[in-house]
Amino acid sequence: xxxxxxxxxxxxxxxxxxxxxxxxxxxxxxxxxxxxxxxxxxxxxxxxxxxxxxxxxxxxxxxxxxxxxxxxxxxxxxxxxxxxxxxxxxxxxxxxxxxxxxxxxxxxxxxxxxxxxxxxxxxxxxxxxxxxxxxxxxxxxxxxxxxxxxxxxxxxxxxxxxxxxxxxxxxxxxxxxxxxxxxxxxxxxxxxxxxxxxxxxxxxxxxxxxxxxxxxxxxxxxxxxxxxxxxxxxxxxxxxxxxxxxxxxxxxxxxxxxxxxxxxxxxxxxxxxxxxxxxxxxxxxxxxxxxxxxxxxxxxxxxxxxxxxxxxxxxxxxxxxxxxxxxxxxxxxxxxxxxxxxxxxxxxxxxxxxxxxxxxxxxxxxxxxxxxxxxxxxxxxxxxxxxxxxxxxxxxxxxxxxxxxxxxxxxxxxxxxxxxxxxxxxxxxxxxxxxxxxxxxxxxxxxxxxxxxxxxxxx
Amino acid sequence: xxxxxxxxxxxxxxxxxxxxxxxxxxxxxxxxxxxxxxxxxxxxxxxxxxxxxxxxxxxxxxxxxxxxxxxxxxxxxxxxxxxxxxxxxxxxxxxxxxxxxxxxxxxxxxxxxxxxxxxxxxxxxxxxxxxxxxxxxxxxxxxxxxxxxxxxxxxxxxxxxxxxxxxxxxxxxxxxxxxxxxxxxxxxxxxxxxxxxxxxxxxxxxxxxxxxxxxxxxxxxxxxxxxxxxxxxxxxxxxxxxxxxxxxxxxxxxxxxxxxxxxxxxxxxxxxxxxxxxxxxxxxxxxxxxxxxxxxxxxxxxxxxxxxxxxxxxxxxxxxxxxxxxxxxxxxxxxxxxxxxxxxxxxxxxxxxxxxxxxxxxxxxxxxxxxxxxxxxxxxxxxxxxxxxxxxxxxxxxxxxxxxxxxxxxxxxxxxxxxxxxxxxxxxxxxxxxxxxxxxxxxxxxxxxxxxxxxxxxxxxxxxxxxxxxxxxxxxxxxxxxxxxxxx
Numbered sequence: 001x002x003x004x005x006x007x008x009x010x011x012x013x014x015x016x017x018x019x020x021x022x023x024x025x026x027x028x029x030x031x032x033x034x035x036x037x038x039x040x041x042x043x044x045x046x047x048x049x050x051x052x053x054x055x056x057x058x059x060x061x062x063x064x065x066x067x068x069x070x071x072x073x074x075x076x077x078x079x080x081x082x083x084x085x086x087x088x089x090x091x092x093x094x095x096x097x098x099x100x101x102x103x104x105x106x107x108x109x110x111x112x113x114x115x116x117x118x119x120x121x122x123x124x125x126x127x128x129x130x131x132x133x134x135x136x137x138x139x140x141x142x143x144x145x146x147x148x149x150x151x152x153x154x155x156x157x158x159x160x161x162x163x164x165x166x167x168x169x170x171x172x173x174x175x176x177x178x179x180x181x182x183x184x185x186x187x188x189x190x191x192x193x194x195x196x197x198x199x200x201x202x203x204x205x206x207x208x209x210x211x212x213x214x215x216x217x218x219x220x221x222x223x224x225x226x227x228x229x230x231x232x233x234x235x236x237x238x239x240x241x242x243x244x245x246x247x248x249x250x251x252x253x254x255x256x257x258x259x260x261x262x263x264x265x266x267x268x269x270x271x272x273x274x275x276x277x278x279x280x281x282x283x284x285x286x287x288x289x290x291x292x293x294x295x296x297x298x299x300x301x302x303x304x305x306x307x308x309x310x311x312x313x314x315x316x317x318x319x320x321x322x323x324x325x326x327x328x329x330x331x332x333x334x335x336x337x338x339x340x341x342x343x344x345x346x347x348x349x350x351x352x353x354x355x356x357x358x359x360x361x362x363x364x365x366x367x368x369x370x371x372x373x374x375x376x377x378x379x380x381x382x383x384x385x386x387x388x389x390x391x392x393x394x395x396x397x398x399x400x401x402x403x404x405x406x407x408x409x410x411x412x413x414x415x416x417x418x419x420x421x422x423x424x425x426x427x428x429x430x431x432x433x434x435x436x437x438x439x440x441x442x443x444x445x446x447x448x449x450x451x452x453x454x455x456x457x458x459x
Numbered sequence: 460x461x462x463x464x465x466x467x468x469x470x471x472x473x474x475x476x477x478x479x480x481x482x483x484x485x486x487x488x489x490x491x492x493x494x495x496x497x498x499x500x501x502x503x504x505x506x507x508x509x510x511x512x513x514x515x516x517x518x519x520x521x522x523x524x525x526x527x528x529x530x531x532x533x534x535x536x537x538x539x540x541x542x543x544x545x546x547x548x549x550x551x552x553x554x555x556x557x558x559x560x561x562x563x564x565x566x567x568x569x570x571x572x573x574x575x576x577x578x579x580x581x582x583x584x585x586x587x588x589x590x591x592x593x594x595x596x597x598x599x600x601x602x603x604x605x606x607x608x609x610x611x612x613x614x615x616x617x618x619x620x621x622x623x624x625x626x627x628x629x630x631x632x633x634x635x636x637x638x639x640x641x642x643x644x645x646x647x648x649x650x651x652x653x654x655x656x657x658x659x660x661x662x663x664x665x666x667x668x669x670x671x672x673x674x675x676x677x678x679x680x681x682x683x684x685x686x687x688x689x690x691x692x693x694x695x696x697x698x699x700x701x702x703x704x705x706x707x708x709x710x711x712x713x714x715x716x717x718x719x720x721x722x723x724x725x726x727x728x729x730x731x732x733x734x735x736x737x738x739x740x741x742x743x744x745x746x747x748x749x750x751x752x753x754x755x756x757x758x759x760x761x762x763x764x765x766x767x768x769x770x771x772x773x774x775x776x777x778x779x780x781x782x783x784x785x786x787x788x789x790x791x792x793x794x795x796x797x798x799x800x801x802x803x804x805x806x807x808x809x810x811x812x813x814x815x816x817x818x819x820x821x822x823x824x825x826x827x828x829x830x831x832x833x834x835x836x837x838x839x840x841x842x843x844x845x846x847x848x849x850x851x852x853x854x855x856x857x858x859x860x861x862x863x864x865x866x867x868x869x870x871x872x873x874x875x876x877x878x879x880x881x882x883x884x885x886x887x888x889x890x891x892x893x894x895x896x897x898x899x900x901x902x903x904x905x906x907x908x909x910x911x912x913x914x915x916x917x918x919x920x921x922x923x924x925x926x927x928x929x930x931x932x933x934x935x936x937x938x939x940x941x942x943x944x945x946x947x
Contacts, residue, residue: 377633380633401623412611415603416603416611448520449520453522
C-alpha cells in the first residue's frame, strides 16, 4: 500500500515542482528523492512496516511476491533515473510533467502487481497505459513521435475494449469480479466463460506485446523518444507480465489444461517473430524493439507453465531483463547514430562504455555468469518441469541461438570494426552507475539465490 | 583445495592482466601464472593426493539443489595436467609474437584456461555448464580480435555452432535434474538415475550434439578447419590441444554413464558417422596445401577414433581414449608450434612454397619429424600406445555389432595419416630450397626448449605409459561399470 499511495502523492508533488522551480537539476533531485523514498517504503513494507491501513476488502493483496516485484521495479527505476535523468530533460520543455507521469505510472504498476479483482486489474492497466500514450508523443515536434503516440493510443484503446469485454463475460458467468470466486468451482466451463478467458488472454498478450498482437511495438518503440522507449520496454512490460501471471495463476490455474496450448502457441509465435525479425534490423533501436518482443516470448514461458518455479523465474527475469535493457538504452540515447555502424570502434574510443555494453548484451543473449542466463534457465526449467511442452522448449532454444546473432553484432561492431570517434556524453557518475548496473547483473548471474531468497524470507 | 586453486589462479591472474599496460610485464605475468597452475596441478598428482585436497564443496544455489562442487578424479587430473602443460608451452613458444593490446590477449587466454579447468573439475551439472560456456566466451573474443582476414564470420560460425549445441545440452541437464530423486545437480545423483529407455533415446541425442560439435564429429565438424585456420596460432593451440577434449571428456563423464541404454542403442550409428568423418577428413588432409588446414583435418580424424573407442565400451578402448586425449593434446600443440615458427619466418603456410628446410634448420627438422611421427602413431611414440589400445578395444567390443568392420575401416585412416604426414614432411623439410626458404634460419632457444620438452613427453609416454594409465584406471572402471551394469 505504501508504494501506491506515495507514488500517487509524489506524482502530484512533481507536477507542482515545475511551477515553483525552473531549475532542471532541482526537479531531477526531487524525483530521485521520490524514488528512493518509494524503494525504502516498499522494503519497510516487506519487513511488515505499513504506513497506510486501508481496508481494500481483498481487492488488493500485498503478498511478498508483489512487494518484492515492486522493490525490484523501484530499484530499476532508480537506476533508470540516475542514468537517463539528463536525457529526459532533453526531450522537451515540460520536464516536471514527464516525471509526474512516470510516478503516476508507478502507482499503476503498484496496483497491477497486487490486484485481486478484475476491476483493480483494469484500473492498474489503464493507469499505466494512459500516461504512456502522452509520454510516447512527448517529442511534440517530431512527426514520428506523434504517429507512434496515436498508433499506440488506438491500438491500446482497442485492447482495453477487449479486456473490458472479457471481464464482463467472466463476471457474467461467475457473478463476481473477485479472483477468489472466479478460481473456485471451475468444473463447469461455460462457453461464455471460455470466451471471457480468451479475450482476457488476448488483451494481456497485447499489453506484453506477444505475437500476433505485437504489431504496434516496433513502430511505437521506434517513434517514442529513446528514454521513454527504455522505460516502456522494461518496467511497463515487466509490470504487464506480473499482472498477466497474477491473473492467470490466481483465477484460471485449475483449468490450465484447457488454455495452455493456446498460450504455448502464442509463445512460440512470439519467439519466432521477435527473433527472426530482429535479425534483419539495421537500427539498434528497432532491433531492441524486436528483441523486447523476443524476450517477452521467453517470459511467456512462465505463463505457459504457471508453477512456483515460473513465479520465481518471472521475478528474476524481470530484474535481469530490465537492468540490461535500461543499460543498453542509456548508452544508445546518447549516441547520434542509432544504426549498428554507430557502434563501430566504440571499444577503442570509449572502452568503459563498450565493456559494460558487452555485459548487457551478453546478459540479454543469456550467456552464463550473467543474470540473463539464470533467467532463461529458470524459464526453461519451469517449462520442462511441467513435463508437457517439451516442443516449446526446443523452439525456445533455437530462438535463443538466433538471438545471439543480433546481440553479438553489436559486440562485433564495438570491438572488431573500426569507426570514427563519436562524442558520447559520459561523465564519471554516468560511468559509475553503468558499472554498478553491470556489476549487479554479473552478481545476480552468479548468485541468483540472493534475490530469490527474499521471496521466502518474509513469509 | 587443489581444484579450487586450479580455477582460481588463472581466473584472478587473468582479471589482473587486463590492467597491466606493459607488454613485456603482461607476458611474464601470464607465464608465471601458468607455471603456478602447472605446479598446483603437479602437486595434485603427486604429494597432495588425498581426498581432502582433491575435493571442494560449498553452497551455491541450494534452492535449485546446485552446489559449488569441484573434484579431481583420475580423468580430471589427466586433463588438468594437459591444460596446465599446454599454457606455459604456448606462452613460451610464442614469446616473440607481438599482439596489439597484449594485456587483453593474455587476460583472455588466462580466462579461457580458468574455464577449461572448471569444466574438468566440476562435479555439479549446472556448474559444469557454467564453465563450459565460460571457456567459450574468451575463445570467441580471442579469435575475432586477433585472427586472420576472415576471422569475424568464421569465429561467429564457431560460436553459434557450439552455443546451439550447449543449449540443447542444457535441456538435457535440466530434464535429468527433474528426474533425480533428491533434486540435485551433483554428478553422483545423476549417476544414480534410472531413466526410462524411451527417454534415453532422445536424451542421448540432445546431449550428444553439444559434445559432437565440440569434438568435432562428422557431420558437425564444418566450423573446425576454418576456425583453426583463421585463429591466431596461440589460440588454435588452445582450441585443438585442449578445448576439443572438452567434447570427449563431456561425453565420457556426463553422457554415456547416465544414458547407457541410449549410448548402447545409438553407439553404432555414431561410430559409423565418426568413421565416415575420419576417412573423409583424412582424404581432405591429403589434398591440403595449407599446413594449418592439414593439421586441422588430421585432428578430426584422430578425434573420430576416440569417439568410436568410447562407444566400444571396453576397458582397453576406454583407457586408450584417456591416454590419447593427453597425447593428442601434446602432439598437436607440437605441430602447431612448428607451423607457427614456419609461418612467422617465411610468412607463408603453403607447403608448395616451402622446401629444403632440413638443410637450413636442422634442429627444427629433427623435432618436427619426431612430432610428426607421433601424429602417425609410430611405435615408441605416445600416440602408438593410445591408438593401439583403442583399436584393441574396438576389436574386442562386446557391445558393437560391427566391431570388426569399424576396426578395419578405422585402421585405414592410420595408413592415410602416414600418407599425408610423410608427404608434408617431404614437402617442407626435404627437396630443394625455394626462394623463401633459401635464407631460412634455425629456431631460437625458447622455441627449441618447448619443443624438446614436448618431444621428451612424447617419447617418455611412448616407452612407459604405465603411470598415466594408473591415474585413469579408477575412472575407467567406474564409467564402464555404469555403462555395462545398466545394459538391458
